[in-house]
Amino acid sequence: MLNFSPLFSVFRFQPSVLRLYYHTLKHLKPVQIYSRLWFRLYRPRPDTRPAPSRRSVKQTPASFCLKKPSMLGPREFVFLNQRAKIAQKTDWDSPELSKLWRYNLHYFDDLSAAGVDERVRWHRELIQSWIQENPPGQGTGWEPYPASLRMVNWIKWLLQGYAPEPGMLDNLAVQARWLRKRLEYHLLGNHLLANAKALVFAGLFFQGQEADKFYENGMNILDMELKEQILEDGGHFERSPMYHLIVLEDLLDLINLHYTYDASFPSEWHEFAVRMLEWSRVMRHPDEEIPFFNDAAFSIAQKPLEIDEYAQRLEVPVPAGPGPGVRHLQESGYVRLEKGEAVLLADVGPVGPDYLPGHAHADTLSFELSINGRRVVVNSGTSEYGAGPERQWQRSTAAHSTVVVDGLDSSEVWGSFRVARRAGITEAVSWEDGSYCWARAGHNGYQRLAEEVLHKRTWELEAEQLKIIDKLEGRGEHEVEIIFHLAPG
Numbered sequence: 001m002l003n004f005s006p007l008f009s010v011f012r013f014q015p016s017v018l019r020l021y022y023h024t025l026k027h028l029k030p031v032q033i034y035s036r037l038w039f040r041l042y043r044p045r046p047d048t049r050p051a052p053s054r055r056s057v058k059q060t061p062a063s064f065c066l067k068k069p070s071m072l073g074p075r076e077f078v079f080l081n082q083r084a085k086i087a088q089k090t091d092w093d094s095p096e097l098s099k100l101w102r103y104n105l106h107y108f109d110d111l112s113a114a115g116v117d118e119r120v121r122w123h124r125e126l127i128q129s130w131i132q133e134n135p136p137g138q139g140t141g142w143e144p145y146p147a148s149l150r151m152v153n154w155i156k157w158l159l160q161g162y163a164p165e166p167g168m169l170d171n172l173a174v175q176a177r178w179l180r181k182r183l184e185y186h187l188l189g190n191h192l193l194a195n196a197k198a199l200v201f202a203g204l205f206f207q208g209q210e211a212d213k214f215y216e217n218g219m220n221i222l223d224m225e226l227k228e229q230i231l232e233d234g235g236h237f238e239r240s241p242m243y244h245l246i247v248l249e250d251l252l253d254l255i256n257l258h259y260t261y262d263a264s265f266p267s268e269w270h271e272f273a274v275r276m277l278e279w280s281r282v283m284r285h286p287d288e289e290i291p292f293f294n295d296a297a298f299s300i301a302q303k304p305l306e307i308d309e310y311a312q313r314l315e316v317p318v319p320a321g322p323g324p325g326v327r328h329l330q331e332s333g334y335v336r337l338e339k340g341e342a343v344l345l346a347d348v349g350p351v352g353p354d355y356l357p358g359h360a361h362a363d364t365l366s367f368e369l370s371i372n373g374r375r376v377v378v379n380s381g382t383s384e385y386g387a388g389p390e391r392q393w394q395r396s397t398a399a400h401s402t403v404v405v406d407g408l409d410s411s412e413v414w415g416s417f418r419v420a421r422r423a424g425i426t427e428a429v430s431w432e433d434g435s436y437c438w439a440r441a442g443h444n445g446y447q448r449l450a451e452e453v454l455h456k457r458t459w460e461l462e463a464e465q466l467k468i469i470d471k472l473e474g475r476g477e478h479e480v481e482i483i484f485h486l487a488p489g
Contacts, residue, residue: 020412023420027354029188036186044181046136051173055207058262061159062313065249065302069113070104074122075129079104080384089133093140100385106130106141107149111157120162127154127165136174144182145191148198151175152253155201159260176202176214183221189356190236190243193229196221197250204261226251226272234275235332239352240359241283241290242382245301248276252310259314270316277311278319280304282327282336283345286373291345292381293334293366294352295359326437328430335430335439340463343370348428348441351411351419358417362409364425364443365457366400369466375487377401387416403470404481405453410445421448427456436462451476 025033070077076085079101086092086105093102108130110116111123134141141147154172158164179198184191196218203215229237229247236244251273258265283291284304290296302310308318327336333349346367351360361379369377380399384391395413397404404410412420423445430439442456453474460467470482 020414020418020420023412024414024418027357029355032186032188032355039182039184039186044137044178046174047177048136048170048174051169052206052208052211054169055204055211055261057159057260059260061156061260062256062310064112064156064253064256065306065310066114067109067112067302068299069110069115069119071110071113071119071122071126074125077105077110086129092130092134098384098386099140102140103143103146106134106146108153108157109149111153116157116160123157123162124165127168131165131167131171136171137178142175142178144179144184144195147175147179147182148194151179151198152201155205156253158205172202173206173210176206180214180217187356187358188225189229189238189353189358190247192221193225193247193250196225197254200254201257204257204263222254223266226269230272230276231331232275233329233331234277234279235283235329235334236276237332237353238294238356238359239332239334239349240294240296241280241292242296242301243359244276244280244283245290245304245307248273248280248307249302249310251276252307252314252316255314255316273311273316274319277308277316279329279332280307281319282322282329283334285345285368285370285375286343287370287375291368292379293345293347293363293368294361295382295385297382326430326432326439328428328439330428333425333428335428335441337430337437337439337459337461339435339437339461341372342461342463342466344368344459344461344466346439346441346459348425348439350425351422357411357419357422360411360413360419360422361395361400362397362411362413362423362445363400363402364397364410364423364445365441365455366402367459368401377484378487380485385416391416398481398483399485401484403455403457403472404483405446405455405472406449406478407481408446408449410443410455421445426454436460446474449474449478451478453478 070079072078082101084097151172179195183195199214199218203211203218231237236247251269255269285291288305311318322336324338335346335348337344344367347363351357363379366379368379379401380394382394393399397409410423414420423443426442426444428441438458438460440458442454444454446453446455451474453472456471458469472480
């Protein structure tokens with residue numbers, strides 16, 4: 001029997017919670033709703049049949065991007081600046097370790113990290129212990145996202161010429177079969193792309209009828225999702241510079257894999273990659289790193305220059321940098337102004353896709369500024385995903401270089417990944433006129449106040465001066481904070 005009384009009691013006595021859920025859930029696609037129900041109610045049985053045979057490679061893959069090493073010793077790791085040792089079976093899902101830390105543990109990124117040859121013995125022991133201590137379908141490691149990343153890392157490791165551990169190929173096939181039944185349609189976005197990438201990797205790594213099903217399933221998802229998720233200006237539709245690089249690396253990995261097996265792939269993949277590379281060139285500071293809009297941090301995705309070099313190894317052309325003047329990324333909602341030694345990047349777009357704002361912050365009309373190659377004004381960035389006050393603050397308007405009215409967030413961010421009422425853009429224009437360039441945008445996020453307020457911001461950038469004009473239109477008296485976060489140092 002299903003007991004809904006606790007849920008109803010929350011709604012009955014906490015109308016504010018009911019309102020948050022209403023303004024959050026009304027944007028979801030139907031597939032997300034019924035897929036979430038299916039995902040929770042249906043639990044497939046693992047298919048533990050032996051693996052299909054391996055497909056022969058046609059050429060050695062181009063060097064994949066190297067991740068930062070995360071193994072400090074046998075079964076000892078560092079993720080998110082936290083060290084821990086997996087001493088026994090239960091440690092793989094230790095409640096003392098955050099969910100994101102455990103996700104990283106199960107990715108097996110160290111198999112694709114710099115200096116991998118020096119840690120082969122550790123890796124072999126780790127693969128064996130993971131297989132023995134994580135039964136099929138049980139625990140964090142079998143959730144679809146970590147399973148997808150681990151499958152890809154295992155296959156990359158094997159494609160570099162390492163012999164598989166006993167039982168590794170059979171376990172890899174079990175993971176692929178499990179993933180096919182646990183695709184993240186309830187989340188969509190970059191998660192579903194990661195699922196599809198893993199199935200394509202498994203479909204080309206193995207051969208035979210079952211492998212063909214993996215491949216076809218993954219390619220069908222990619223065909224639909226890449227067209228939706230890669231915008232006309234090249235940006236990834238979740239509007240996070242960090243996740244943009246993650247998805248771009250995924251696309252380059254898929255191109256690399258098809259070259260390895262001499263398999264054809266859609267010609268539009270090259271076009272998508274070039275557009276994404278160009279967006280990345282626009283959306284970086286002079287220090288060649290990403291700005292902190294929405295969920296973004298250093299050392300999670302590959303560095304932009306590393307992605308550029310990877311594309312060049314695959315003979316995917318990397319566009320030149322944007323140069324002085326204005327670049328307005330209309331579809332993704334960002335603008336870049338550059339004059340003299342100053343570079344300004346501003347958020348003039350919506351929080352993200354209506355049905356997928358999980359990585360969104362209440363950062364509308366925030367900006368970052370570099371002068372003489374050094375960051376001066378910044379947003380605060382992201383350090384964790386766990387629900388709590390730190391996550392809430394990092395997503396808040398006050399954590400960004402913009403305007404706060406009456407202590408509220410411009411968009412109602414809540415939980416770890418939820419957004420209720422969202423700021424909408426009322427205008428977004430940009431212009432260049434010889435000695436200066438400017439951009440102007442407005443948002444209606446504060447019109448949910450009893451006495452409505454509309455925020456408009458103009459940036460005017462010259463070689464020696466930045467002028468920012470904030471205009472607030474509405475009624476009544478309000479407390480207004482204009483916040484500029486200065487970069488460390």
